[in-house]
Amino acid sequence: MTEEKLSFQAEVSKLLHIVTHSLYSNKEIFLRELISNASDACDKLRYEAQTDSSLLDGDSDFKISLSLDKEAKILTIADNGIGMNHDDLINNLGTIAKSGTEAFLKAAEESGKSDVNLIGQFGVGFYSSFMVAEEVVVTTRKAGEDKAWSWTSNGEGDYVIGDATRDGHGTTIQLKMREDQSEFLEDHRLRHIVKTYSDHISIPIELKGEEDETLNSASAIWTRSQSDVSEEQYKEFYHHVAHAFDEPWLTLHNRVEGVIEYTNLLFIPGSRPMDLFTPERKNHLKLYVNRVFITDDCDEVIPQYLRFVRGVVDSGDLPLNVSREMLQHNPVLAKIKAGLTKKILGELKKKAEKDTEGYVTFWENFGAVMKEGIYEDFAHKQDCLALARFKSTQDDDWVSLAQYVERMKEGQDQIFYISGDDIDALKKSPQLEGFKAKGVEVLFMTDPIDEFWIPGVGAFEEKQFQSITKGGADLSKIKKDGESDEDAKEESADKDGVDRLCAAFKAVLGDSVQEVRSTDRLTDSAVCLVAGEGAMDRNLQRMLKQHGQAVPDDAPILELNPTHSLIKKLVDLSADGTTPTIDDAAHLLLDQARIIEGETIPDMTAFAHRMTSAMEKGLV
Numbered sequence: 001m002t003e004e005k006l007s008f009q010a011e012v013s014k015l016l017h018i019v020t021h022s023l024y025s026n027k028e029i030f031l032r033e034l035i036s037n038a039s040d041a042c043d044k045l046r047y048e049a050q051t052d053s054s055l056l057d058g059d060s061d062f063k064i065s066l067s068l069d070k071e072a073k074i075l076t077i078a079d080n081g082i083g084m085n086h087d088d089l090i091n092n093l094g095t096i097a098k099s100g101t102e103a104f105l106k107a108a109e110e111s112g113k114s115d116v117n118l119i120g121q122f123g124v125g126f127y128s129s130f131m132v133a134e135e136v137v138v139t140t141r142k143a144g145e146d147k148a149w150s151w152t153s154n155g156e157g158d159y160v161i162g163d164a165t166r167d168g169h170g171t172t173i174q175l176k177m178r179e180d181q182s183e184f185l186e187d188h189r190l191r192h193i194v195k196t197y198s199d200h201i202s203i204p205i206e207l208k209g210e211e212d213e214t215l216n217s218a219s220a221i222w223t224r225s226q227s228d229v230s231e232e233q234y235k236e237f238y239h240h241v242a243h244a245f246d247e248p249w250l251t252l253h254n255r256v257e258g259v260i261e262y263t264n265l266l267f268i269p270g271s272r273p274m275d276l277f278t279p280e281r282k283n284h285l286k287l288y289v290n291r292v293f294i295t296d297d298c299d300e301v302i303p304q305y306l307r308f309v310r311g312v313v314d315s316g317d318l319p320l321n322v323s324r325e326m327l328q329h330n331p332v333l334a335k336i337k338a339g340l341t342k343k344i345l346g347e348l349k350k351k352a353e354k355d356t357e358g359y360v361t362f363w364e365n366f367g368a369v370m371k372e373g374i375y376e377d378f379a380h381k382q383d384c385l386a387l388a389r390f391k392s393t394q395d396d397d398w399v400s401l402a403q404y405v406e407r408m409k410e411g412q413d414q415i416f417y418i419s420g421d422d423i424d425a426l427k428k429s430p431q432l433e434g435f436k437a438k439g440v441e442v443l444f445m446t447d448p449i450d451e452f453w454i455p456g457v458g459a460f461e462e463k464q465f466q467s468i469t470k471g472g473a474d475l476s477k478i479k480k481d482g483e484s485d486e487d488a489k490e491e492s493a494d495k496d497g498v499d500r501l502c503a504a505f506k507a508v509l510g511d512s513v514q515e516v517r518s519t520d521r522l523t524d525s526a527v528c529l530v531a532g533e534g535a536m537d538r539n540l541q542r543m544l545k546q547h548g549q550a551v552p553d554d555a556p557i558l559e560l561n562p563t564h565s566l567i568k569k570l571v572d573l574s575a576d577g578t579t580p581t582i583d584d585a586a587h588l589l590l591d592q593a594r595i596i597e598g599e600t601i602p603d604m605t606a607f608a609h610r611m612t613s614a615m616e617k618g619l620v
């Protein structure tokens with residue numbers, strides 16, 4: 001017999017250390033995890049056997065069996081699923097490729113003792129066996145292969161893989177229970193745990209004894225009627241199907257009848273899954289055909305912007321032997337996708353109307369993903385827009401576009417927004433000053449996707465979206481509450497003088513600015529930068545530059561606040577032509593505006609010199 005001793009990947013060792021040393025009291029979940037894996041293994045084989053029935057080798061009666069040897073203190077969990085070969089064992093039980101593990105380990109490291117909660121939140125899958133067992137022996141044979149393998153470990157640093165014998169395909173996991181965990185060797189305890197956590201598993205879970213006993217209902221939960229499923233059972237199924245450990249925020253269970261028939265049991269998670277923003281943008285919805293698992297890797301079943309939805313879709317209208325390739329451009333699936341999208345968006349709309357507070361939780365988790373729908377889903381663009389919520393200058397609450405339009409000021413015909421990745425920095429933007437002073441609400445667009453959907457959508461209820469960091473944002477038509485035309489006029493400054501100063505600044509600054517002009521969007525600040533109306537928004541320019549993309553070399557417009565005392569002084573000084581003071585002021589103010597925008601200034605040394613000399617003049 002050959003044996004190989006191998007070390008766990010470093011992350012696994014860390015994870016195992018947490019698991020074995022944790023004081024986590026809910027140790028019974030180890031059984032849920034192992035049963036969940038066994039059920040997945042049966043699903044996988046059932047699917048593979050659709051195209052190659054020889055894999056079943058005459059054993060198609062899928063089941064999971066539990067048996068107890070009280071004397072030897074061994075609990076055995078066996079399945080006749082897909083099984084594992086030598087390399088699978090190393091890849092699956094010696095390494096972790098799961099997204100989120102790193103975050104889990106980091107959080108565990110940072111939190112010190114509270115790893116207890118973390119296990120509950122993240123789940124540790126197969127490795128949870130080591131919470132209750134001092135030794136775990138896995139004996140497994142992969143369907144279609146002759147050779148069986150054993151995997152043995154005490155969960156401390158390494159494991160041993162060796163030859164083994166096993167009748168038929170599948171996996172047998174033997175847990176040599178720790179001295180203080182003998183409760184899990186009691187029949188009644190196992191019955192209770194299976195009923196609590198694994199009742200929804202669609203294949204039978206049997207407890208071996210003089211007479212074998214089936215412990216679960218063994219009917220696919222989604223085939224039952226809603227009234228036969230408790231909230232607790234939905235939650236446990238969600239944990240199983242989503243590999244999640246939080247509470248579902250929304251559960252959608254319904255059967256659709258008509259030209260195409262299908263059942264869906266969908267969940268919107270209560271917190272963000274870890275892989276939400278990975279470039280693949282994968283969904284994890286499980287597709288079944290008449291209760292036979294087909295795939296959880298099919299892009300055609302739900303749009304990418306709804307990729308946070310978890311659960312199951314089962315339809316008898318797809319052929320059972322459908323291959324993953326056949327799923328592409330499949331008209332039945334396209335209809336299911338359209339139906340699911342409509343259903344989900346409809347339910348979200350209801351939630352948004354009925355439970356504003358609860359909806360905010362959803363939006364804070366998934367809003368940035370939902371906004372991709374505004375950009376990508378032409379058919380549902382308006383629905384997605386109506387579901388969108390924004391932070392604004394008005395208050396700390398989230399606002400919908402409809403609410404925004406409703407509270408627009410007299411004379412206002414545009415939806416004003418400012419974009420950038422940091423809301424706190426945005427709140428301090430000088431460009432906001434004039435809007436705040438007039439009580440005009442401005443939306444904060446803080447998701448990168450905002451830069452893409454806004455130009456595509458253009459308007460909401462015929463009100464154009466207008467970036468306030470672009471030249472075209474015009475405040476002059478909007479009056480302050482209670483302000484008369486006369487008051488408005490009084491605020492404007494000596495126009496000729498300002499024009500003269502603008503021309504002098506432009507002459508000094510040359511091509512580094514497209515234009516220098518007076519603005520009414522500032523009240524406290526002296527200057528700000530904006531993009532020309534036809535040019536790319538400055539935030540988008542910054543974003544693209546950060547990602548190494550080519551960006552058109554559009555120089556910004558420098559705007560001066562004619563009511564600011566510094567500008568007024570400079571207006572007076574400019575009567576004498578372009579003096580060194582005007583020259584320095586032009587450069588300093590441009591650099592200042594760049595700094596406020598979070599940009600680096602091209603010549604730091606020159607900036608420092610000018611600043612020093614300006615301070616000297618002021619102080620001496």
Ligand SMILES: Nc1ncnc2c1ncn2[C@@H]1O[C@H](COP(=O)(O)OP(=O)(O)OP(=O)(O)O)[C@@H](O)[C@H]1O
Nearest residue numbers: 037038041083084092093123124125126127171243
């Ligand atoms: N009974 C089994 N039969 C076949 N393969 C198995 C079995 N148990 C585990 N595996 C394999 O080992 C892998 C790792 O299992 P583990 O429980 O650690 O993680 P997981 O099931 O992928 O995720 P989670 O932690 O969310 O349950 C599984 O993805 C599967 O490939």
